[in-house]
Every structure is written in C-alpha cells, then in structure tokens.
Amino acid sequence: MSELDGLHEQPFDLYDQQEKVDYLLLGNYIERQLRQLQLDLRQDCKMAPLLPFASTLVALCEARALVLPMDPKDAAQKLFETQIQITGLIEKVDQGFDKVITSKTSAFRASRMIDSLRDHLKEWFGFYKGYDPSFDWWVTQPYNAVEKCLETASASIREKLVGIKPGNKDAIVGDPIGRHGLVDELLAEMIPYTPEEIIAIGEQEFDWCINEMKKASRSMGYKDDWQAALEEVKNDYVEPGKQTQLVRDLAQEAVSFVEDLKLVTVPKIAKETWQMFMMSPERQKVNPFFLGGESIIVSYPTDSMDHEAKLMGMRGNNIHFSRATVFHEMIPGHHLQMHINARHRPYRRLFDTPFWIEGWSLYWEFILWDDDRFKKTPQNRIGMLFWRLHRCARIIFSLNFHLGKMAPQECIDLLVDKVGHERATAEGEVRRSLNGDYSPLYQAGYMLGALQIYALRKEVVDTGRMAEIDFHDRFLKENRMPIEFMRALMQDRPLSPGYTPCWKFYKFRDDKLAPRLS
Template sequence: MKKYLFLLACTACLLVNATKSLAQKVESVLYQQTSEVNNLMVHYDADNRSIARFYTIRNSPERRERLKQLHEDYLAELAKLNFDKLPVGSRVDYILFKRNLVNELRLLDVEAKEYQQITQWLPFADTIYAIEKPRRRGAAVNAQQLAQQLAIIQLQTNGLLKKLAKDVELTIALSNRASTSVKALQGALKNVFDFYNGYDPQFSWWLPMPYKTTDSLLNIYANALAAKGKANSTQKDDGSGIMGSPIGREEILQQLQYEMIPYTPEALIEIANKEFAWCEKELLKACQAMGFGNDWKAAQEKVKNTYVPAGEQPQAVMKLYNESVDFLKKNKLLTIPPLAEEDWPMNMLSPERQLLAPFFLGGESLLIAYPTNTMKEADRLMAMRGNNPHFSRATVHHELIAGHHLQYYMNNRYKAYRNFDTPFW
C-alpha cells in the first residue's frame, strides 16, 4: 500500500512538473517576439511610412495608386505562406495583418469614389500635381510660367467660392474630402515655394506675391468647403456644435466586420437598450439604499458634493490607485510587473486642456483634472464635483493598472511589431 501511495505521489509530482513545463512553454510561445509573419509586417510598416513621407499630397490619384499597389503586393506575399502549417501565434499575425491590408484597400476605394465626386470642386488639382512632382527631384522651374498658373488658380478659386455659396447638395463626407484635398494641395504649393524661394533668383522675383495670394485663397476655400457640408446637413444641432457624418448601415456593417464584432447594428442597439435598462434598475437600487427613494438626481448631487478640497486630489487619486492594485493582488487577478507599478508619473492638466478633457487622461502617465486658481468659480466647481472620489474610482484603474498604463507597458514589450488598434484601444 505504501509503495502504491509512493508511486502515486511520484506520478502526481511528474504531472505537476509536466503541467508547469507545458504552461511555461505556452507562455514562452505566446510572448515570442517573432513569428513567420513578423518580418513581412515590419517591412510593410517601413514601406508604408516611406510612401506616405514621399507622396505627401493626401487624396491625390498618384498617392492612392501607389498605396494600392503596396497593399496588393503585401497581400500577394502573405498568400505565399501556408496558413494551415503556421503555429497559433503566427496565425494570429496572419489574420490581423490580412485584415488590415484588405481594409486599407477598401478605404482607398472609398477615397477614390469620393474623389471622383468632388473633381468639379478641384479644377486646379492636376495643375498643382504637375507643379509639385518635378520639385521632388529639384528640377528647374519656369518662374514666370508658374506665376501665370497661380493667377489662373486664383481666378478658379474665386469662381468656386461663388459657386459654393449657392450649392445645396454637398454632403458632410464629400465636403470634408474636398476640404482636406484643398488643404493638401495648399501644402504642396507651400512645399514648392519653400524649396525654391530665396534659392532661385527668378523664382524669388516672380512668385512671392502670387503665391501669397493663392495660399490665402486656398485657405479660405478649404474652410468654406468644410463649413458648407455642415450648412447643407439635415442634422439638428443638439447644442454641442458637433456635426457628424452619418455613414449608413452598409458602412457600419463593414466596420463591424473589420472589428470582428458578429452583430448587426440592430442587434447591438437591442443589447444596449437591455443593458441600459439594467443600469437604470441598479441606479434606483443604489438611490434607495442612500435613502433618496427614486430621486436619483438628488442622490447624484450628494455624490458629486463628496469632492475633496482643492489641492488634495493627487492624494485622493493615490488612495484609489493603491486600493485597486491591492484588490488585484489580493484576489490574484493579475500578475503586475514591478516596473509597471514604478514607472508612471502623475501630472496635472492645464486649465486649457481641461476645457476638452475635464476628467482623467492616462496611459504612460496619469493626467489629473482639478481646478486652478485661474479658473472661474463655475468651472472650478464643475471640475471638483465631476471628479469626486466615487466618480474617480473606476477612472483611476481604467487609466493605470489594469488599464491603459499596463496596456502600454505590455504592448511596448511583447509583439511590439503588431501596429494594430481599434476604436476601443
């Protein structure tokens, strides 16, 4: 019997060691910094940056065709790999990389279709493309001829501004595409001007005044295009001043597919309504527990007024941070690298930044929104009430650990070549 128990104990030890060894091996494979797809992805990132750096005119047909060729070439290289024989980590890289390449081609197609619809608003585009292209290799320029070309562009732009004032059909999507295209063309002319002006005597004689006038007109035109889409929109202003660009059901489906979310818009709305109803029930439960019955607004007011005095928010934040990390460790929910706890700095948001971000921001550092002595009283109270300890509790660990700070930490150390993201990260 003792012999049997001894053998059983030995077997158990072997199994434990084997399991531990397997777990370590799996972890090692999981965090390997290379895969069969790795080199392709690194080369693609470098090539993509090079092309974007050289072909600087956004929305231009030349840039679009070059990017299209790049993505088609890498899809062809990816297809040469035998997916079925790749290990799991490499398959993940393969799927994500292919998803990215296919989506980039789709977006280029969208760009091409929208560009085709706005060509009437860009009659000078081909002229500017022809001016900018030889500049890349420092070709000699006919300064007098270029001045005449800019004069024509000025006439065209003035005519377009008059035409635009009467337009009632330009959508937000197309007006944004047209506006960014004009801005890009404006940038191309600036690139040419900065390259030759002062270095080429003839250029410096003929171009300063024509360029200055053209640049000013293009800037006015680009802003007018952006404003026209909003003016033509049938959306009602909700007071925020933010006018969106509805993309429609088909585009939503495309984006859901890209994010690997297997639901229709209708199903997501149904889920959202269900979850929101649950939140409302929980809100009332908390409200009643606080002694306010169903008057949740009164309960919320009490919570808002639990804010800490000015100057004490950093200490309150540290208290919340320590509570969250202690909870994670006590319940063994996460292994936290010691350096990740050590290497995040704390900073205060300026009053100017608080106008856009009146709460916490974070990632590689924690940015705290709390009032300064230069802010108006109403703004001070809003910052303090909106960042009370109860509202801040979830925000602190969302921004630090196990949230964005830890995400940055891990992303910078494991599979760093995966330059993918989502609207959620």
C-alpha cells in the first residue's frame, strides 16, 4: 500500500499525456496485484485444512533462502513432526475428508501446492546434503520419509477428493475465480462491461461467424452445411515433413503483403531474426496449434504419436488454418509486436495484457478478412472463420467456467460440437485455458482486444485523422496497456487520477448479424 500511497502524492495535473497514462498504468498495476493477493488469500483459506504442515516446511525453505544458521537436530525434529501430520492427513483423506473441502478445485489446488512444497524441500535438502556431515546424520532419514509422504498425500488428494485416477496426467480440473474475481479482472483490463455482457458479445460474434461460414460453404457447393465444408478444409493438409516449408512460405507471404501495401512498418532486422522450432508431442497436449513470438513453434504430428493422434494433429493444422495462424504468430502479429516492444517504451511491458498482445494479432485477422487485396478462396475463408469462431467460443466457455456454469468437459464439447475442433485439439485448448497458467480473461482477450482495436481504428483511421500505417506503427511503439488507455493517448482524451473505464466500444443490436462495432 505504501507504493500506491506514494503514487497518489504525485502532481498528476502537472504531467503531460504520456506521463498521465504511465501514472494510471502503474496505479492500475499495483491495485491489480493487491486484489490478486486478496484472491489468493481467500483461495488459500479454502485449502488450508489440507495443508496443516505447510508453514513448517515453508519456514525451513525461507530460512535456507536467507542463509540463516541451521540446527540439523532441530530440522530433523520438525521433519519428524511433519511426517506425523501428513500421515494423519492421508488417513483423513482416505476416510472421506472431502466433507470439509468446499470444492474439487480447492482440493486440486492443495495437491499442486503439496507438489510445489515437495520441490522446494528437495532443493532445501540438496543445499545442505554432503556439505554438513551432521546434517546428513540427522536429516536424511526424516527427509526421505517426509518426501515420500508428500508424494502419497498429493496422489491421495487427487484420487479421493478430485477424482483423478492414478497415472492420469491429462485430467482437466481448472480453478474458477467466480463472478467477483471476473469483475475485478475486467476492471483491471479497463473493460466497462459485466461478465454477462461479455458472454453476450461472444455469442453475437459467434452468430456472425456462423452466418459467414454458411456463405463460404455455399461457394464450395455444400449449401448451408458449413460443417461439411469445414471437413473438406481440414483434410487439406501437407504430408509429414512438409509443414515447416509451408510455414516458411506463409511467413514470407505475410511480410510481402503488409510491406507492399504499406500497412505497417517492418524493420529489416525483424524479418531476418526469427527462427522455427518443432513442438514436442507432450507440449502439443496443451498447445495443439502453433505458438509464436521471437520464434515460431510448429505443432505437427511426430512418429511417436498413435495413428488417431497423428490424423487429428494434421487435420487441426491444415493448410488453411495454418495460413491465418502464421500471420497471427509472426508478422504482422506477435513477432513484430515483440520486436517493436523491445525498442520503444520497453518499461511498459510490465503492463502486459492479452487485450493488447492477443487482440493485436486477431485484429490483423479482421483486417485481412476485410481487405479484398488479400486473396482468399472459399477454403481460405473457412480457415479464417474457424479461428474467429474459436475466439468467440473462448469467451463463452472461459467466462462460463469461471462463473461456475460450465464444467471442463462441457467446454470441450462446445469446441467439438459447435466450432468443429478435433477432440484432441479441443482438449488441449481447454487444458491450456483452465490449468491456471493464464489469467482468467486471457482467452477472452483475443476477441475483445481485437474488437477494441478495430473500433479505435474506425475512430482515427476511417475518419481521416491518421493514416493506416501511422496508426499501426504508433500502436506498436506505445507498447502494452489496456486499449482504453491507448485510445486516450491517440485522441488526447481527458484523464484524471481516479480514471475508471467508460468506453463502450461495442453496440448490441436487435439484429445479431448486423455490424456491431461502435
């Protein structure tokens, strides 16, 4: 709180527009961190009954980090007492301890915390072992006992309280934050809509995508059966060993397009300093499609996968899906973003947000869809629409999950039945979205961020205030921030120390298929 108090003492009215935005970005960042600490505290309280021994182990590890004097006999006694506590916990879990636990997610969180404590304790033990003879004599046996008990406790909680069978590494549980948590996240992202309104946006954009899917389907001779058209598209993939060359050719096509039409400035070094890597089969379970940024990581089947997984991987990374993905991941998408971010106002990378990062890349998919100069066959359009539909579905399932209205399996079924995913890629997408490695609004940030940037473009480019290339260049050079602050910078809008989100960038219409951007 002292940092926030110090910020509030600064002379906001004396700052120029850039400084005012930095003031608000820093204040928003600190407030978000404080809210996250409160959320973590509430979640920690829910799982505390499963971690009665945690404070003892944390104290040992913290003392080692501070290099405080360590008494091996005392450490051994603490480990011995911890073993007794863990053994008692395992017995309670086996007898139905779940009656005390509020949810499976709290139990799953506790099991992950135990795994983390086990890793930290292993590092603690390795730090002293072999260096202090008395440590080995006192601590080795009780440490080994505790280490095994921690492993057993984590496995027991997963099986008995969460319902994950032993050896199942692919289970999806997730950690919903509830409506209150979503409201806090929306405030931090400067989005003036409720979670329910955000879901409505996703649903209306979903309807638009389906309507366009049917148009493309008719062009392919499938009438309104867009799922059948999608099947044709998914079966148009390159043979094993050819995907890397396809990706390289697509990357070159993307650079040529944006440079020839002067849509955005692409520094020479940005074109020359990217690399390509292959994604491991294990990682493809979480990221079934490409990843990009400083390099592009290609997701495609390997010889170690079973036959069904190979076919699903090839269909899920077909030529037409890949065309849109490469633009998204490399240039003008993430690779160009990161290159410019490292060179212009790099301190603003602290204010990272998926609405800026992912919104920018999806925004370019919007631009390429609109621009007739970007040649598109009906199959290409189906590929582009699949991703757009996918981003709408991400809003719907991720927010409904965090509101407690959809279970992970329902999220998977939505992607398979309503979007057209292969089941393996749908499982990977849901696992990626719900496993806790991403912020709760990360998946919604793609579509919402793109809609915001698209709306801002209409305000400053379509009205003639800025040239298209100037808009894109400035957007990148201002670096990362909630899009409403970018709008304030570009339009020199009034700002105040207590600024709250107010930009209604999306209009709801009775006709769901009518243009909906402000």
